[in-house]
Amino acid sequence: MPGFEVFGEEEKQEVMQVLESGVLFRYGFEDQRQQQWKVRQFEEAFARYTGAAHAQAVTSGTAALKVALIALGVGAGDEVITQGFTFVATWEAVLDCGAVPVFTEIDGTLNMDPQDLEKKIGPKTKAIIPVHMMGAPARIEEIVAIAGRHGIPVLEDTAQAAGARLHGRHLGTFGAIGTFSFDSVKTITTGEGGMCITNDKALWQRMDQYHDHGHDHLPNPGGRGGEGRPFIGFNYRMMEIQGAIGLAQLAKLDSIVAAQQRNKAVLREAAAAIPGVEFREVFDPAGDSATFLTFLLPDKAKADAVAAVLRDAGVPAIRWSENTWHYYPRWEHLLDGKTPCDDGWPFVAHGKRRYIYDPKALPNTVALLERALTYQVPVQLTQEQQDAICTALAAAARIF
Numbered sequence: 001m002p003g004f005e006v007f008g009e010e011e012k013q014e015v016m017q018v019l020e021s022g023v024l025f026r027y028g029f030e031d032q033r034q035q036q037w038k039v040r041q042f043e044e045a046f047a048r049y050t051g052a053a054h055a056q057a058v059t060s061g062t063a064a065l066k067v068a069l070i071a072l073g074v075g076a077g078d079e080v081i082t083q084g085f086t087f088v089a090t091w092e093a094v095l096d097c098g099a100v101p102v103f104t105e106i107d108g109t110l111n112m113d114p115q116d117l118e119k120k121i122g123p124k125t126k127a128i129i130p131v132h133m134m135g136a137p138a139r140i141e142e143i144v145a146i147a148g149r150h151g152i153p154v155l156e157d158t159a160q161a162a163g164a165r166l167h168g169r170h171l172g173t174f175g176a177i178g179t180f181s182f183d184s185v186k187t188i189t190t191g192e193g194g195m196c197i198t199n200d201k202a203l204w205q206r207m208d209q210y211h212d213h214g215h216d217h218l219p220n221p222g223g224r225g226g227e228g229r230p231f232i233g234f235n236y237r238m239m240e241i242q243g244a245i246g247l248a249q250l251a252k253l254d255s256i257v258a259a260q261q262r263n264k265a266v267l268r269e270a271a272a273a274i275p276g277v278e279f280r281e282v283f284d285p286a287g288d289s290a291t292f293l294t295f296l297l298p299d300k301a302k303a304d305a306v307a308a309v310l311r312d313a314g315v316p317a318i319r320w321s322e323n324t325w326h327y328y329p330r331w332e333h334l335l336d337g338k339t340p341c342d343d344g345w346p347f348v349a350h351g352k353r354r355y356i357y358d359p360k361a362l363p364n365t366v367a368l369l370e371r372a373l374t375y376q377v378p379v380q381l382t383q384e385q386q387d388a389i390c391t392a393l394a395a396a397a398r399i400f
């Protein structure tokens with residue numbers, strides 16, 4: 001998935017323009033900035049690219065989730081539904097708003113299971129966050145339809161799926177807000193950074209204001225110090241250097257996706273030789289950003305056996321069921337309610353535990369991920385890498 005593989009001259013040139021002006025701040029400094037507004041241009045370019053009406057840059061994908069949830073009015077007493085296979089950031093943002101995360105199963109897409117979502121919607125549900133894990137879509141149209149019937153907004157965590165589309169439409173544009181991450185391992189990177197996109201002007205305004213201490217950003221004679229503030233906010237501002245890098249990376253995104261699609265097809269064909277293998281359900285392959293290839297064996301024992309062959313061949317596959325950052329049963333700090341706050345917040349309020357997380361609550365998620373093996377798909381797959389993985393997969397195919 002990584003934009004760092006194609007980091008080069010274009011990024012350097014963009015950054016040099018910022019360094020030459022000496023203006024690192026995204027607002028003000030009109031006299032010094034030589035008409036450069038890198039973060040604003042990055043927002044405009046990202047909105048144009050995804051087809052969204054508005055984009056709001058922030059400091060990270062985690063901040064993007066937080067800012068989006070705040071704009072949707074999520075707070076203490078609310079529940080937000082997400083899936084048990086995601087990066088911890090998704091539910092950290094929910095807890096940081098004072099709300100409680102509720103987890104659904106995943107299905108064959110390895111993303112949110114709409115049937116389980118339907119069961120978990122309750123009177124306190126204030127938002128639903130499907131996550132487009134590993135560059136491919138959740139059943140987002142179905143999820144948006146279910147949410148719509150209940151009048152609940154959908155926030156798409158698109159951190160891992162920049163450049164991915166479903167039926168020609170960019171992921172992140174199906175729900176009320178879509179959020180992206182540009183951290184160091186994402187499809188495009190600004191080192192750290194994030195983006196929120198929406199077609200709803202009022203939601204965009206709330207995100208714009210909240211991410212900058214409530215500043216309303218309206219022209220006024222007093223400049224920045226004279227701006228109004230409709231409500232309290234925080235600081236999640238992106239800086240100009242990040243905006244500059246983002247512009248250069250965004251220009252490469254479609255070619256990154258195209259390269260990954262080609263490389264994924266090669267690895268997929270090699271994996272297909274394994275008897276009994278099936279693939280993660282990607283129901284619009286043309287729109288797959290192809291950051292990862294995931295295949296499943298009929299049971300955990302067979303998956304373990306294939307994993308051992310690949311490991312011994314020096315090309316280990318990712319086992320999400322052993323991963324401590326992306327998989328519900330391994331989030332012991334969440335399950336045990338560990339917090340630096342002396343009073344137990346956000347797991348405890350008024351001396352009472354707010355929600356009990358049962359490590360056995362998501363059996364389908366466990367059953368799927370225990371059978372799954374994943375390779376990250378490089379943008380630049382060398383012949384040696386390709387040969388090593390394909391040879392190892394061929395060896396794995398011979399053990400059954």
Ligand SMILES: *Cc1c(COP(=O)(O)O)cnc(C)c1O
Binds near residue numbers: 086182192194
């Ligand atoms: C990376 C990631 C995030 C968080 O993004 P950061 O920029 O690292 O804060 C959120 N959700 C998912 C699914 C991610 O993979």
